[in-house]
Amino acid sequence: MTVTSRCAGMTSTRTSTTAVALTATLAIAAASWVVAIRQMSGMDMGAATELGSFAFFIALWVPMMAAMMLPGAVQAVSRFVRADGRALAAPLFAASYLAVWTLFGLAVYALYRPHGSAAAGALTIAAGVYELTPLKRDCRRRCRKSVPSGFHLGFYCVGSSIGLMVMLVALGVMSIAWMSVIAGLVVAQKLLPPRASIDMLVALAIVGLGALIVIAPSSVPGLVLPM
Numbered sequence: 054m055t056v057t058s059r060c061a062g063m064t065s066t067r068t069s070t071t072a073v074a075l076t077a078t079l080a081i082a083a084a085s086w087v088v089a090i091r092q093m094s095g096m097d098m099g100a101a102t103e104l105g106s107f108a109f110f111i112a113l114w115v116p117m118m119a120a121m122m123l124p125g126a127v128q129a130v131s132r133f134v135r136a137d138g139r140a141l142a143a144p145l146f147a148a149s150y151l152a153v154w155t156l157f158g159l160a161v162y163a164l165y166r167p168h169g170s171a172a173a174g175a176l177t178i179a180a181g182v183y184e185l186t187p188l189k190r191d192c193r194r195r196c197r198k199s200v201p202s203g204f205h206l207g208f209y210c211v212g213s214s215i216g217l218m219v220m221l222v223a224l225g226v227m228s229i230a231w232m233s234v235i236a237g238l239v240v241a242q243k244l245l246p247p248r249a250s251i252d253m254l255v256a257l258a259i260v261g262l263g264a265l266i267v268i269a270p271s272s273v274p275g276l277v278l279p280m
Contacts, residue, residue: 129150
């Protein structure tokens with residue numbers, strides 16, 4: 054076998070391994086959506102949502118993060134698997150990536166309290182402002198580059214998406230609708246190149262939503278329950 058044929062064979066093997074890894078990653082994300090939606094059914098109480106026991110929350114949080122975050126990590130998974138070349142590279146990378154988001158969930162559980170519309174509005178405004186900070190831009194840029202491990206990607210992506218996740222927690226941490234909206238924004242920001250004009254519009258829209266929550270909370274569906 055010539056050097057050229059061996060190189061071609063290795064390239065073909067890595068391409069196949071990458072394709073399998075990406076398919077598996079997206080399949081896990083899809084299955085996690087099903088699990089999360091089933092577990093969240095009937096739990097949404099808007100800003101007054103209770104988290105339940107620690108075991109229940111973690112059992113829900115992990116599939117939530119897999120559903121929301123793994124689709125946006127496919128580019129990083131692809132690069133890592135191509136560089137590593139091993140079939141086990143993808144699950145190890147994804148597991149360490151989700152471990153960082155699980156740590157974030159521990160912080161959410163420790164700090165979260167059911168709250169009113171004023172707090173929800175203030176946190177949403179803060180999330181919108183964060184979208185325009187240099188820290189957000191830097192973390193988003195690093196989140197899109199090659200990284201040595203899932204842990205590194207996780208920390209950068211937490212820095213990139215923490216504002217959006219705070220917004221989810223503020224508006225309804227068990228809300229399937231808000232989870233879908235935030236997941237869409239997270240995936241778009243991970244996979245699409247940043248555009249200042251679009252980023253500004255998104256940030257202003259989030260700030261505007263926060264102001265609306267403070268001024269007229271009843272106009273935001275699902276935020277507060279009718280008395």
